[in-house]
Amino acid sequence: MEGVRLTVALIIAVVLQWTLRNVFEPFAYIDFPLIIIVFAALQRNSIRAIIFATVAGIAVDALSGGLLGASGFAKTVVAYIVFEMARRVYLDNLLLRIPVIAGACLVNDLIYFGVHRLFSQPPAADLVVVAVYRVIGTTIAGTLVYLLLQSMSGEKVHRRKRDVFTPRRQTRRRNPIRLNK
Amino acid sequence: MVALLLVNFVLMAFDARDKTTGQRVVRAWSQTAADFVQSPVTTVTSGIANYFYSISSLRSAQSENDILKQRVQELEVELKQKEDLASENARLRTILNLAEQNKYKVLTARIIGRDPSVWFDSAHLNRGGLDGVTLYMPVVTDGGLVGRITAVSPLTSQVDLITRSTSGVGAVVGQIGDSNALGVVSGTSKKDLLEMRYVPGNVDVQVGQTVFTTGQDGIFPAGLKIGEIVNVVSGSATTPHVIEIRPAARLDTMQEVGILLYQPGDKPGFDKALPNAVKQK
Numbered sequence: 001m002e003g004v005r006l007t008v009a010l011i012i013a014v015v016l017q018w019t020l021r022n023v024f025e026p027f028a029y030i031d032f033p034l035i036i037i038v039f040a041a042l043q044r045n046s047i048r049a050i051i052f053a054t055v056a057g058i059a060v061d062a063l064s065g066g067l068l069g070a071s072g073f074a075k076t077v078v079a080y081i082v083f084e085m086a087r088r089v090y091l092d093n094l095l096l097r098i099p100v101i102a103g104a105c106l107v108n109d110l111i112y113f114g115v116h117r118l119f120s121q122p123p124a125a126d127l128v129v130v131a132v133y134r135v136i137g138t139t140i141a142g143t144l145v146y147l148l149l150q151s152m153s154g155e156k157v158h159r160r161k162r163d164v165f166t167p168r169r170q171t172r173r174r175n176p177i178r179l180n181k
Numbered sequence: 182m183v184a185l186l187l188v189n190f191v192l193m194a195f196d197a198r199d200k201t202t203g204q205r206v207v208r209a210w211s212q213t214a215a216d217f218v219q220s221p222v223t224t225v226t227s228g229i230a231n232y233f234y235s236i237s238s239l240r241s242a243q244s245e246n247d248i249l250k251q252r253v254q255e256l257e258v259e260l261k262q263k264e265d266l267a268s269e270n271a272r273l274r275t276i277l278n279l280a281e282q283n284k285y286k287v288l289t290a291r292i293i294g295r296d297p298s299v300w301f302d303s304a305h306l307n308r309g310g311l312d313g314v315t316l317y318m319p320v321v322t323d324g325g326l327v328g329r330i331t332a333v334s335p336l337t338s339q340v341d342l343i344t345r346s347t348s349g350v351g352a353v354v355g356q357i358g359d360s361n362a363l364g365v366v367s368g369t370s371k372k373d374l375l376e377m378r379y380v381p382g383n384v385d386v387q388v389g390q391t392v393f394t395t396g397q398d399g400i401f402p403a404g405l406k407i408g409e410i411v412n413v414v415s416g417s418a419t420t421p422h423v424i425e426i427r428p429a430a431r432l433d434t435m436q437e438v439g440i441l442l443y444q445p446g447d448k449p450g451f452d453k454a455l456p457n458a459v460k461q462k
Contacts (some may be wrong), residue, residue, distance in 0.1 A: 018215050019222040021295040025433065030301040054185045058192070062211030062293065065301030065331070065341055069192030076185050112300070115276035119197040124346045124368050130299055
């Protein structure tokens, strides 16, 4: 069920990436597929995250003027890095996920730019300016999307239940009579 | 993971082989699939945007109406003169046995999408191979040159804008024949500026002059307006000018464009005689 939900989210993200720039130019600074890929990687399912990254990357590249596969390459590397981080470090808190999505966006942009330089097809846009705008845009959108996804998933419900019905710690009482003995 | 990275790398290497076009099977079919999403979204959003624009423009409608009425009267007089000239032209053509012909056929197209990555400047049009669009066809608006077709799918096509850094347009400052300020126009890192290079430093170039295509690049026909000069860093007898141009077409806000059904002629004979060309045979 979780997989289906994330797949639907990824399809919506790709469609938004395809269409929103034509509606309002600043939407181009939000990387919707990357948000979903990072979320999938944070669920500690590496295979799903990496496949999502490649498929979404190629889907975006197909409609882009850049190299076919460049975005797929960058996103796959980012998905793996985020997965490895989530495996080693506790990242199940929304506040901790905010710097993760910002860092993921930055790494993604650096790899994307570097790969194009490697193949002698430098992007027209300025790296620093675009990277800064994209980090800001993607981080804000990512935080909102994560809130939405968490509210939709059962994760929050389980946590709330756990908080409300915390099992009380039973301390073992010693028999005072025995103590006196 | 290594396999997927390798797939992406191979795709990139394959795509980078030909820098002039992005025509790939994956791209063509993805664009066709995306058309079913992009076209309805564009129709709906442009409808909503036009509705709000029409409301906001109601304020100035009265004063604009008065100006337009006056303009209509002036144009009626001009039209009458033009009709006289056209009929005279037709009579003279008949006398000289010249056939009436348009320079290029224009196919109007709507922009249904922009480049999903902010790094590049390209747009997607709702006309494709089934409408007769082929690679490298020039795209224009009423303002001026927009770019050229770099990928064609059956229903859509992709146009790389002239602001892309890898684009190159043979250009001349002023009218061809009147000026020898020839150079190459290409994109810069700034989205609304173009750069013209290789213009000899001893040629007089002024801010405000218009730049047109020369047709010598074998891609764009001659005489298309590219833009207006906004800045000139003067060169010398040995160094060329560096000229900044503002594109004549409104590349950010354009919604409809025209595809010139123009195919550049064959390259001259001496190109075909080059050693590399012989090897390719």
